[in-house]
Amino acid sequence: MSSSWSVEVETKSPAAAVFKATFIDWDKLGPKLIPELITDVTLISGDGFCCGGRTFGRTKLESATPHIKVEPKGNESIVKLTTTYKAIAGAVVAEDIKKGKEGFIKSVKAVEEYLAANPGTYAKKS
Template sequence: MGVFTYEMEVTTKIPPAKMFKAFVLDGDKLIPKTVPEAIKNVALIEGDGGPGSQFNYVKHKVEALDKENFSYSYSVIEGDALMKSLEKITYEIKIASSPDGGSICKSNSKYFTVGDFEIKEEQIKGGKEKASGLFKAIEAYLLANPNAY
């Protein structure tokens, strides 16, 4: 088994508390609205959402949720995203204040591979583009709907 890690940073004009609430706390409701071509629905199968991409099925497990410090971590533990070549994928997300009153979202992703499987650079680039696109779609929604959240 190998572990491949990458980091990403995205900025937005939305303040951290508002972005965290929309992106993380209410993401199960908002994400299908903002990218319906990629995510049809999100359904909780266990718990209350405290401590569901362009795939037919993805199962997430929330690892940590810190509402005061705007941080969140979860693992993809089942589904098409694992491509039978990954044991799991973990994501750690932290949303911090930027000097202009907006936010900086920092993300750390770890891919735990099965056997000798290697992740190619273009796959990592594609994943970063999708993640950034999702973040920007939520930003666009919040800018278009300033009274939301």
């Protein structure tokens, strides 16, 4: 049986900038902003990537599907993550879920701090 968990993070950064930093340039920014969580990012197909470093539930899950959404909230944004997973029978994943949420929040906040320190980097172009 599948289960899921969700987390939402509000940022003071515009949604377009958060999206670009988190998804378009994550291969460069992820390892730079949070090297304790991400050691590298590898493009695995035209529209997907895999991050090296810590892995949620590496041997405890049969499957996991994350869904990330960046929504505008005025000049700010909300980043939402919902992960649907199927744990291996008997596996206890509560601590892994807690670490997954903490890692996601840390990632979004690191992007927010980067954008605040580099305000023109992902500015919307006309």
